[in-house]
Amino acid sequence: MDFAYTPKVQELRRRVQSFMDEHIVPRIRQYDEEVARGCFPVSFLEDLKALAKSEGLWNLFLPHLRDDEPGTRLSNLEYAPLAEIMGRVMWSSEVFNCNAPDTGNMELLHMFASDEQRRQWLEPLLHGQIRSAFAMTEPDVASSDATNITTGIRRDGDQYVINGRKWFITNAAHPNCRLLIVMGKTDPEAPAHRQQSMILVPRDTQGVEVVRNIDIMNHHAPEGHCEIVFRNVRVPASNLLGEEGSGFALAQARLGPGRIHHCMRSIGAAELALELMIDRSQERKTFGKYLHMHGTVSEWIARSRIEIDQARLLVLKAAWMIDTVGAKEARQEISMIKALVPSVLATVCDRAMQTFGAMGISPDTPLANHWIWARALRYADGPDEVHLRSIAAAEIKRRQPMQGASAAYLTPPARL
Ligand SMILES: Cc1cc2nc3c(=O)[nH]c(=O)nc-3n(C[C@H](O)[C@H](O)[C@H](O)COP(=O)(O)OP(=O)(O)OC[C@H]3O[C@@H](n4cnc5c(N)ncnc54)[C@H](O)[C@@H]3O)c2cc1C
Incomplete structure (x- = not known):
């Protein structure tokens, strides 16, 4: 496993980041105001989509596009750091035609639709028209x-x-x-x-x-x-x-890659929360010290870094496995990140909100929104407990040849 960003990915990261800085971040307030006035989709969305498409920042999530389909063919591993950047602004993935649940639906149609279904539904989805x-x-x-x-x-x-x-x-x-x-x-x-x-x-x-x-x-x-x-x-x-009776198998195929995208974006949201926590803790003082000088807050910062990096590495491993052995074989890793990453995001957001004082739960920071979404993700695409059940079942199956706890005494120690 080599998770270093290739020159191609570094270049794409730079371009997605510039697009975010130039076109999306300056419109965050406008987006919220228009939605509050009931204007949805917001007035500038189609223009931004057209721009992202013209710059080749489009359908970045779909590895196996056909030659006549619009998009940048990236592996899941290559897409992960780009989705991470999008995760910092909750609505931004739609600009790049990379938003749920359309991505999962496009993947499903890409794998199983008939030619006529592709023409009628997949093509307009890939072009962001519907x-x-x-x-x-x-x-x-x-x-x-x-x-x-x-x-x-x-x-x-x-x-x-x-x-x-x-x-x-x-x-x-x-x-x-x-x-x-x-x-x-x-x-x-x-x-x-x-x-x-x-x-x-x-x-x-x-x-x-x-x-x-x-x-x-x-x-x-x-x-x-x-x-x-x-x-x-x-x-x-x-x-x-597909065929009659194939719904369960199709659902499994759809939910694999879809789940990993949520996790990739959540890593980006958690990074944003940590950055905000650090900035705030360097601005405000209580009892004669900046907040980050209090042991509790510095521990929150340290723990958040550890947890985000753990989560990212597991997400990259799951992406690498989907790329190399397929979503079916990567089932356990997908369940692992699905059961882990939303909780990491919620925890980091919670610490950041607390660091901000009351402002942390106001609309003046994005923290509350990310926290709510992290909580909701613990149900969407299957609740944590169902994923934990699958992970445990796979682990137990792997151990079945053992003869019980006493076998631990009989097993020679692993050679290092
Ligand atoms: C924001 C959001 C978006 C969603 N989007 C969609 C969507 O687009 N399409 C769609 O079809 N659905 C969607 N869902 C629904 C989501 O997929 C379901 O809520 C989820 O699958 C759980 O189903 P349920 O709500 O019926 O809970 P239930 O099946 O009633 O389960 C209730 C609880 O039981 C517990 N539980 C279940 N199994 C086990 C177990 N084996 N061991 C221990 N505890 C267990 C879990 O804690 C679970 O939360 C969305 C949900 C949310 C919150």
């Missing part, structure tokens, strides 16, 4: 176990009919959201992991009703985490993604 959502979670069942999903996808002649209720569907309130990738059951009698399928549902299909945009921790996201009802929604049978 947005999309991924609809799996349901209010009526524990959705961290995807086999519980109950939404029905019933075949009727040359159509499928969809009935069910979903919630926390990110992006569904985005005015440009045109596509919902819906997970449901095509065959409730099949073995547990073959009951599910995914189907492409145009957002404006009759019977699709966005009931509400759910606030998370009293925070309103303009793109939405929506509750959606599907009432006798009919789509052509050709809208099925």
Whole structure:
């Protein structure tokens, strides 16, 4: 494993950083003001997207683009430090067409869509002309176990009919959201992991009703985490993604790379929080000392550095594994970063907020927003406990040949 940034990555980092400094950071206040006035997408978004695209800073997340598809072909390892820069401003990844959940959806379509599905949905997504959502979670069942999903996808002649209720569907309130990738059951009698399928549902299909945009921790996201009802929604049978019964496998394929992007961006957000903590602790004095001279605050700074670097190394390892052995083989590393990084971000933000005093939880710093998002990430793409369960299961499986704790006495010490 060699995680040194290559000259190509260093050059791209410089260009993404310059773009952020020149075009995004100066617009942070304007973005917040426009969203507060209900203007979403904000007025300058399309111009910035066009600029990023013209500069080749586009679709940086997708390694296997075809020749006729727009973007910069990077490995996951190469993309990680770029996503990290984007993570410092929460909305910036959309400017580079690298935002969730569209990235996961594009990856899914890239792997499994038919030619017609690619033309209709993947091409406009790759060009940033439309947005999309991924609809799996349901209010009526524990959705961290995807086999519980109950939404029905019933075949009727040359159509499928969809009935069910979903919630926390990110992006569904985005005015440009045109596509919902819906997970449901095509065959409730099949073995547990073959009951599910995914189907492409145009957002404006009759019977699709966005009931509400759910606030998370009293925070309103303009793109939405929506509750959606599907009432006798009919789509052509050709809208099925992959084959009947493949939904569970498709969900696994989609969530791997998608999860790592959240973690890459979270490292950048944690770096920002640490920088702010250090700056603030050098400006303010209590009891005759700058804050960083108090042992508690200096320990927060030190621990944050250790935890961020640990998290980054694990994220880079997971990226390297996805690149070299594929997302399936990297499952455990992906679960490890998913269970770790949001908590690291939340902890570092928490320390930084505390260092700022009351200002830390006001809108005058980005800390509260990053902290809320870090907390939310502990559910999105599967709660921590489900990832910990997978990691433990893999570890235990690896140890199965052992004969119990007493075997420790029988095992010769490893040669160094
Ligand atoms: C901000 C945000 C965005 C989201 N975006 C989307 C989206 O775009 N599309 C989508 O489909 N969903 C989305 N979700 C939903 C998310 O994927 C689910 O909330 C998550 O999978 C958990 O499902 P659940 O809420 O039904 O919790 P449940 O399945 O009811 O689980 C409840 C709790 O049980 C515990 N638990 C579960 N299994 C175990 C276990 N094995 N061991 C110990 N404890 C366990 C966990 O603590 C878990 O939080 C989003 C959620 C959030 C917060």
